Amino acid sequence: MDALGPLSDEGLVTLLTHTGERVEHPDFSAYAADLDPKALRAMWHHMTVLRGFDLEATSLQRQGELGLWVQSLGQEAAQIGSGHALRPTDFVFPSYREHGVALMRGVDLPEILRLFRGLQHGAWDAAAHGFHLYTLVIGAHSLHATGYAMAMDRDGLVGTGDPERDGAVVCYFGDGATSQGDVSEAMVFASVHHAPIVFFVQNNQFAISEPTTRQSRVPLAQRGAGFGIPAVRVDGNDVIASYAVTRWALEKARSGGGPVLIEAFTYRMGAHTTSDDPTKYRTRADEAYWAERDPIARLETYLRGLGELGDDAVEAARAEIKELGRRTRETVKSWERPPASTMFDHVYAEPHATVEAERAWFARFQGSFVDEEAHA
Template sequence: MDAHGPLSEEGLVRLLDRTGARLDHPDFGAYAAELDAARLRAMWHDMTVVRAFDREATSLQRQGELGLWVEAVGQEAAQIGSGHAMRPSDFVFPSYREHGVAHTRGVDLPEILRIFRGLQHGAWDPAAHGFHLYTLVIGAHSLHATGYAMAMARDGLVGTGQDTDGAVVCYFGDGATSQGDVNEALTFAAVNDAPIVFFVQNNQFAISEPATRQSRVPLAQRGAGFGVPSVRVDGNDVIACYAVTQWALQHARSGAGPVLIEAFTYRVGAHTTSDDPTRYRSHADEAYWAERDPIARLEAHLRELGELPDEAVEAAASEAKELGRRTRETVKSWERPAVETMFDHVYAEPHGTVAAERAWFSRYERSFVDQGVHA
């Protein structure tokens, strides 16, 4: 690990050490005080189930059922911890690896596989979950997220002191911080006091490019250049991720403006199923991070407390197995949707131009039937 650069662990907020022992923090410890054993078990349960789903999706891709899959194994603490800190009035803009966050927002996990099977290209109704469609263009969604946050502020949905106050959480990786869109989003968010939390999952590799080739300093320090309060957190510590996100969301919801969180974690698997990580990282690094596994860390803590009974472990295993079965059967049962579905959910409300284009396309499709091209 470098001493002061983007791979440094210096300055990380940490509330669980790698063995599962509970730590305190003068600034953020209080934000995790409400986490009793039941809520910690729920986080462990969610991380366990999401990892099992992730493995199942990888298997489906290897069997040719998905065109591509993006693993999140090893990053569960950052996602489940931050996801548990949100409330219904918050809105999430993910990139393409936020399966754990989707789970915490009530998204049925098999549904996110449609885009990886080539059956969905934007037809998504976010109203049901406060969770936007995955974005495959790296960093592009950060501007959309900032605009949404600015609109929330203009609609009076922040700074009232009520439970209805909300904020946006925008997730992206370390590689996206090098994209112009992300830097523009930080500028717009800062000067407009947008209620948004930029959540960077620094998993240390942008595809195959290490973070040391993207920045000379920890990524959280970039926030200072935009006037955005920033914090680094141990991304494999679910309790710390929860606490830091709680603080950031309270800051944003109050109308005080944006926050940047850098969750320092590690991508255990490949960037995608088309990647070979053995070509650019060492077994020593993999072994180092295996000792800091987020699920094992919280499990050790719960066992030390005597708060992980056998029935809780069995329940998680049972749910994971059932989700795997349902995921396989669901994906294999999907048929190609009607082409007209591409017009659904373009706008939240009916739109004249979209309606006209849909009508034209219907006439165009019928013309082939009329000419006897299609049965």
Template sequence: MTTSGPLTDDGLVQLLTPTGERVDHPDYTPRVAHLDDEALRGLWRDMVLVRRFDTEATALQRQGELGLWAQCLGQEAAQVGSGRALAPQDYVFPSYREHGVAHTRGLDLTELLRLFRGVDHGGWDPTDVNFHLYTLVIGSHTLHATGYAMGVQRDGAVGTGDPGRDTAVVTYFGDGATAQGDVNEALVFAAVNNAPLVLFCQNNQWAISEPTTRQARVPLAARGPGFGVPSVRVDGNDVLACYAVTAEALERARSGGGPTLVEAFTYRMGAHTTSDDPSRYRSAAEEDYWRQRDPIDRLTTYLTATGALTDAFRAEVEAEADALGERTRTFVRALGRPETSTMFEHVYATPHAVVDAERAWFEQYEASFAGGEQR
């Protein structure tokens, strides 16, 4: 770990050390004071289940059942901690590896796999769980989130003092996206409009094969003040700190205090996607360093030491994880293959002449193979 630059751990908000010890923070400890043993076990369960699902999806891709998969291995604390701080009315704009956030919003994780199998443009109705469809274009969804937040603001659902009405919007993106113009434009619009938006950057230190040191010379959170956006850096492998920091940012947004940039400093323990080979650009020593800072292990150590994590509960969650794994495999293998013509559906909300012409050409092209003839 460096002492300066974008990889420094100086100034990170931390409530649970890598060795599983609770530490006090004057601003953020009070924000997790209400989390009793049952709630902490719930966070541990969330992370374990998400990791099991992630592992199953990776295996399914290797077996040819999925076209691609983006792992969230190592980022469970950032996602579960921030996701559990959300209120039901809050709205999330994810990128494409926010499986932990999807879980906390109540989305059946198997629905994520329709996209990665290539049978659906998304797989779920965003309005059911206030969790938008995954976005594969890097950074573009941060503008969608900003616009949505401005809409929430204009609808009068901010700063009313009604905890069931006041709404915040959260958008998740990686460190690589911060080099995109869209993210910077989102910060501009969010700032000048005082939008109720939390921009949550999971800095997993690698934009595919490009390290954060090739993207910035200072911590990514330092960009926020330049736009007039309050910023905070948090230990992204500390589920308690991620919960606390996000809770504060959400409170600011819902009360009319405007946007916040959160940088969760974590590590992508797996590959960028299953088409990537991280051994070509990073060392085994680096991976081992972060493996010792595993977000699930540190909470396991703490809960075991306090007696909150019993053998019975661990066995219960293990059985639940096994059932999730089996259900995931069964779900994917039953999806089948859609008609190729369905690729033209849902491209636009209304009829579109170009799409109609392309569909007609494709139907004619497919028909040309009838009877074994090809032209």
């Protein structure tokens, strides 16, 4: 048994320290060489806007406009960094907290809230965005993602050398999902079939209230070895390192190199959901420690040190957040409850006999109440 504990920060790929200092890494610095100040400002902007939207959604839930909200507070760097590494040819399978990745795939953020208002299964066109609908069943989507990756390989969309053709799958899930059987089964299939998939674990250190120390004796990245999958641990609060590691993993997968496991070591600064009270299972000292490692603050410190983040950029971000907040509030409050029959829409990409039979039965069932009222 390796003495390295599951919460150790040893072996993390870091390119930007928590104090905002740029450092080198022998294996991954080259994969961040294309990040000029303009690209880094874009990352800062996306993280900042994402956090503003996150707080607006939390406020809407507290006002009773949403049934539930799942914050990404504190995990912006892992999501925005990895999202910047994606190509249009890649396909993403998220769980339910990947709002930053959704932003990077062009999903209009207010549309995400239809799910949390209980109006529909998901609001965006997965095929158009290369971003699947959210999955609330923990870990279930890992099998779907692996199957999709295997199909990409069989369709000749991997390892051709054509950047306009080659793609890969990224499957996002949290540390809690690694305790689910579906994730283990997905890694078995991915390894054996050499599937072009990147398993991206956002280890925010808590599966709801259960700490990672109760889920694993070793860092989660070490699980990859048991499946024959190369793995890497990255500082998930470092947006530059998250980008570099994901870019490396995707290039490997797209070229036919098989699956990769990334453990992004981060921290959930907010609650698991708006139904959770994190003060019951973690200390203020821990929260203060991780507040000093805020992913947005460290990039802002670095950019200001370079003289590459002025007041105009900050004001532009604030203005966008304010406008997005206004639009989000108005949009959410304008939604009306759709017909119950919409539950049968978008179950499959093409018409399905079983679904259509169930739709017809439901229509008859609803109609029976109208008949009863007519004969009353």
